[in-house]
Amino acid sequence: MGRDLAANFPESKAVFDAADSALGFSITQTCFEGSEEALKLTENTQPAILTVSTAAYRALEKQGIVPDFVAGHSLGEYSALVAAGGVDFSAAVKLVRARGKYMQEAVPAGQGAMAAILGLSPTEVADICKKAAENETVSPANLNSPEQTVISGSAAAVKRAVEIASQSGAKRAVILPVSAPFHCALMMPAQRRLEHDLRATQFNALKIPLITNVDAQAISTGEEARDALIRQVTAPVGWLDSIREMIESGVTVFVEVGPGKVLTGLLRQIDRSVRVFNVEDSATLNSTMEKLAQARAEVREP
Amino acid sequence: MTTIAVDAMGGDHAPRAEVEGAILAARELGVRILLVGIEATVRQELSRHGHRGLPIEIVNATDVITMSDSPSQAFRRKKESSVHVAARLVRDGKAEALVSAGNTGAVMTVARFVLGTLAAVDRPALAAAFPNMKEKVTVILDVGANVDSKAEQIEQFAVMGEIYYRTIWGTKRPRVALLSIGEEEMKGNELTREAAARLKQLSLNFVGNVEGRDVFRGDVDVIVCDGFIGNIALKISEGLVEHIGAMLKKAIKSSLKSQVGYVLSKDAFDSFRKRTDSSEYGGAPLLGVRGITIIGHGRSNALAIKNAIRVASELCRSRFNEKIEQELSAAALAARG
Numbered sequence: 202m203g204r205d206l207a208a209n210f211p212e213s214k215a216v217f218d219a220a221d222s223a224l225g226f227s228i229t230q231t232c233f234e235g236s237e238e239a240l241k242l243t244e245n246t247q248p249a250i251l252t253v254s255t256a257a258y259r260a261l262e263k264q265g266i267v268p269d270f271v272a273g274h275s276l277g278e279y280s281a282l283v284a285a286g287g288v289d290f291s292a293a294v295k296l297v298r299a300r301g302k303y304m305q306e307a308v309p310a311g312q313g314a315m316a317a318i319l320g321l322s323p324t325e326v327a328d329i330c331k332k333a334a335e336n337e338t339v340s341p342a343n344l345n346s347p348e349q350t351v352i353s354g355s356a357a358a359v360k361r362a363v364e365i366a367s368q369s370g371a372k373r374a375v376i377l378p379v380s381a382p383f384h385c386a387l388m389m390p391a392q393r394r395l396e397h398d399l400r401a402t403q404f405n406a407l408k409i410p411l412i413t414n415v416d417a418q419a420i421s422t423g424e425e426a427r428d429a430l431i432r433q434v435t436a437p438v439g440w441l442d443s444i445r446e447m448i449e450s451g452v453t454v455f456v457e458v459g460p461g462k463v464l465t466g467l468l469r470q471i472d473r474s475v476r477v478f479n480v481e482d483s484a485t486l487n488s489t490m491e492k493l494a495q496a497r498a499e500v501r502e503p
Numbered sequence: 504m505t506t507i508a509v510d511a512m513g514g515d516h517a518p519r520a521e522v523e524g525a526i527l528a529a530r531e532l533g534v535r536i537l538l539v540g541i542e543a544t545v546r547q548e549l550s551r552h553g554h555r556g557l558p559i560e561i562v563n564a565t566d567v568i569t570m571s572d573s574p575s576q577a578f579r580r581k582k583e584s585s586v587h588v589a590a591r592l593v594r595d596g597k598a599e600a601l602v603s604a605g606n607t608g609a610v611m612t613v614a615r616f617v618l619g620t621l622a623a624v625d626r627p628a629l630a631a632a633f634p635n636m637k638e639k640v641t642v643i644l645d646v647g648a649n650v651d652s653k654a655e656q657i658e659q660f661a662v663m664g665e666i667y668y669r670t671i672w673g674t675k676r677p678r679v680a681l682l683s684i685g686e687e688e689m690k691g692n693e694l695t696r697e698a699a700a701r702l703k704q705l706s707l708n709f710v711g712n713v714e715g716r717d718v719f720r721g722d723v724d725v726i727v728c729d730g731f732i733g734n735i736a737l738k739i740s741e742g743l744v745e746h747i748g749a750m751l752k753k754a755i756k757s758s759l760k761s762q763v764g765y766v767l768s769k770d771a772f773d774s775f776r777k778r779t780d781s782s783e784y785g786g787a788p789l790l791g792v793r794g795i796t797i798i799g800h801g802r803s804n805a806l807a808i809k810n811a812i813r814v815a816s817e818l819c820r821s822r823f824n825e826k827i828e829q830e831l832s833a834a835a836l837a838a839r840g
Binding site for chain 1: 622707825826833837
């Protein structure tokens, strides 16, 4: 992934180069040619996605697009923060490499799990987690859409929650193939280690307001951004509320920047009235630019 | 009311089979049909049938993709073909589904690139229904939308195939299997071994590997494989049915005794023919594209077209694509951490 961006846009190519020199190895090679297995390792996935997303953003920015808000899902909050100028890309790519490593090491393999619960409201899922916990950890981890919540915790408790959810009328409740239980209390060791790194990193005032995962509220200072990234490791990703906050603030057009179109699909589930485009390579950049021009023309002549 | 764009110029019997199928569908299924094709031709065919009061409209397209066009050339050079126009109707929200009995490769290419794929779907897959010994059907995918598939894509095929089976045949927990050369996990090639490992981790009702001969047994509901193998399996089966039929006919004609026997057992032959007739199943859906797409056999008759429209409308009503996006997006996001 990302090869097309690097080949077509010098500002994207510069991002890949910066990532390689910050990390001391070629994440570019992992992005372009890496095996699925290599890309699946959390400590590679995170810098790879941040690099490709930032490369895509630089290409979009070059076209003169300046967003009114930025936000990112979990790891994506780092991409959003780089876009907003809150942290330097080279620092961010090192942070997420460490973040991936810490998260992976926080819980021994096999002890944690995550599951998707579809067709129940976030509150219903939270109640189910309470019932299923039995002194172990299980809690909502990704509040993705009105009908899609991902839970996280110790393997046995997640399994119990899945069973209760199935009996309580969930359309689907499925264990997900992930390597560790992200965004729950079991991640506390990772949060402490990452906090140390985050405090040693320079954060700047944001040029674009960022909606945080932890509070679904706009922030503008570097200190707030750092605090949000620390708490984010053990807290649920409030994606549904973040999107709603932006829509309430008047946002009608969203652009997903980075590999894949997962958030684009999610947005359509949250609100069908907003428009969503994505940018992950030169083809999607071109079509998004065309559609953005159309959207603007429509706004001008109501 | 669900609106379905039907490529009126697609099949071997176009536009007659398409027009008749559309009329049957509009009358029986409560759907609105946009017949897409060369207007004069379609209008003439439509005028031969009683369709007064039915929700059927004609949308003009100036070009036609033929069975001999190469998919990539048809996609790039015939932008005004009925398939392109129908796909654009779906893309622009004027119809919810596309039904075509035209050149399979061309329809797949146009659908994939005009409509795009769903979030979290790498590659679309073509799903075919096989009648089985348990008087039900077994769905196999991918039967030819891709030549090479990765294990991760086979995993996505399984999720899509399982939702498809639940939606159309109503089974609560369809049994999902992987096509290989033996039931034992260690058998197979690198791809099937990696795919099996992934499928075991999903919360699907994954029952393990099956062999080619298990396809018709009916012990599993959904079989996944890469498109290369799936296409060969499909074509061998179709060829076998066709040739066994021809061989039987020849043998029956060879003596008076067997001709009398045929007359006596004609009902059995007819019911067998009905079970193996692809028109009863209404074509193969291209799963994973943004907009329901059903591709019928080139030989489709009116009944096959009607059934393809029926499958399309059932998938639309059940919000099939939303279900796929929900399931695959949760996994993709969680894995990013």
